[in-house]
Amino acid sequence: MTAAFRDFCSFLHANSGLVIDGEKKYLVESKMRPILSEYKLADLNALVAELKRGTNTKLIDAVVQTMTINETFFFRDRQPFDKFKDVIVPDLVKKRTPGKTLRIWSAACSSGQEPYSLLILLDQMRSLLGTRKFEIVATDLSNSVLDKAKEGKYSQFEVQRGLSTPLLLKYFQQIGDRWQVKAEYRSQINFKQFNLLNPLMGMGRFDIVFCRNVLIYFDAKTKGEILRKIRSVMADDGYLLLGASETVVGISSDFLPDGDHKLLLRCQGQAGTRERATESPALGRSSVVDNMVKHLREPRPGAPAARPLASAKRPLQPSASALAAARLK
Ligand SMILES: C[S@@+](CC[C@H](N)C(=O)[O-])C[C@H]1O[C@@H](n2cnc3c(N)ncnc32)[C@H](O)[C@@H]1O
Known part of the structure; x- marks a missing residue:
């Protein structure tokens, strides 16, 4: 597994929960191809570098949405x-x-x-x-x-x-x-x-x-x-x-x-x-992007730069700005 692919998987897991195994590199590459071309990025290395910069929230959103599977239909399974x-x-x-x-x-x-x-x-x-x-x-x-x-x-x-x-x-x-x-x-x-x-x-x-x-x-x-x-x-x-x-x-x-x-x-x-469900604000629109940026930019203390999936502890640590900004309207 290349470092770029491992970083990509770790980032996706931490922020959407999706698990991608090492065999799926071809799938990631083919799903990312239109994004690489739209954002004029040469390859997965360039994409991960761009994600790490954390400034292009549109790109981050596009990556998550492309990797998630949205199949659904009315009265599914009846x-x-x-x-x-x-x-x-x-x-x-x-x-x-x-x-x-x-x-x-x-x-x-x-x-x-x-x-x-x-x-x-x-x-x-x-x-x-x-x-x-x-x-x-x-x-x-x-x-x-x-x-x-x-x-x-x-x-x-x-x-x-x-x-x-x-x-x-x-x-x-x-x-x-x-x-x-x-x-x-x-x-x-x-x-x-x-x-x-x-x-x-x-x-x-x-x-x-x-x-x-x-x-x-x-x-x-x-x-x-x-x-x-x-x-x-x-x-x-x-x-x-x-x-x-x-x-x-x-x-x-x-x-x-x-x-x-x-x-x-x-x-x-x-x-x-159990958890107190009603006392604090909920996360909203900006949380996904905020969390991705945070994950890529600020690895938690002691965490390796490219966190292997198996060692991911809590998959998501919402940023303070996400918590403050995002409320279910
Ligand atoms: C296969 S669809 C299922 C839709 C519908 N529930 C059904 O059964 O037909 C899975 C949906 O889960 C969403 N999803 C994936 N990861 C998610 C997450 N971490 N939080 C919320 N939704 C997520 C995807 O965006 C996608 O729309």
Whole structure:
């Protein structure tokens, strides 16, 4: 492994949690090729040197966004959404008095198909909800996918992936050859930039968390830390849903599969004794870039310049400026 590749991997892991093994050098090089050409950089060495300078925040953002995988579609895998409609919401409606708000977090929402699927289901369950309100918070690391999610505009191909024609016609309007979620529905989702490696503060408590198809990219330690943090912002009777190939087994004892519905994870224990979830400001848009710059510029005392993945302790140390500047708006 070359020093430049090791630095690149270490930097990406520390700031997005993504783990790249030594065999994937070709993948990194091919993914970085358009960026090298756009920023007129000769090779990976030049890219890492530029990242280390830390002045080009656009470049840093572009590198993270290119390396993360944003694949998603409406009602992905169907079953979690059926459980949401048939089991979770009816159960929580029984437990929450009228007037309460059900809070749902789509924790790596990519371009928005997941939270819009949840919104459609909740909209169709209004009579069951009665006077209970709901709030959907949808976050992702990547600003470019979030911009798309906020705009809610999808190609014909994208809407065909998971949406029936009646749902398409009810919730979207056609604009040229694209389909946009109607404004009255778009405004019901609170989209924010958030890095799952950062402290989960100022988010309030959630009844339901969808954290699907993102843990798969992290190492076991990072997965465990993220699950612990998620538990700390959940109601004790809350539900967590992971991706089809993701599990808590051997990683976290904060959640257990629901007896009858193995797919659903129920919170274990009480959250009150864990992280204090609501007392400090949360990180926002600038945190990713700030952290990358910090990581490259200021290796922690005693840390080697190019920190090997295996020795990475806490993957993220938010900078003071990120903490001060970034708040979920
Ligand atoms: C494969 S998509 C999953 C989208 C959706 N949850 C689904 O299941 O269809 C993974 C998303 O995780 C986001 N992601 C990767 N690392 C992240 C991190 N550290 N914090 C927050 N989001 C992250 C990526 O930007 C990407 O949009």
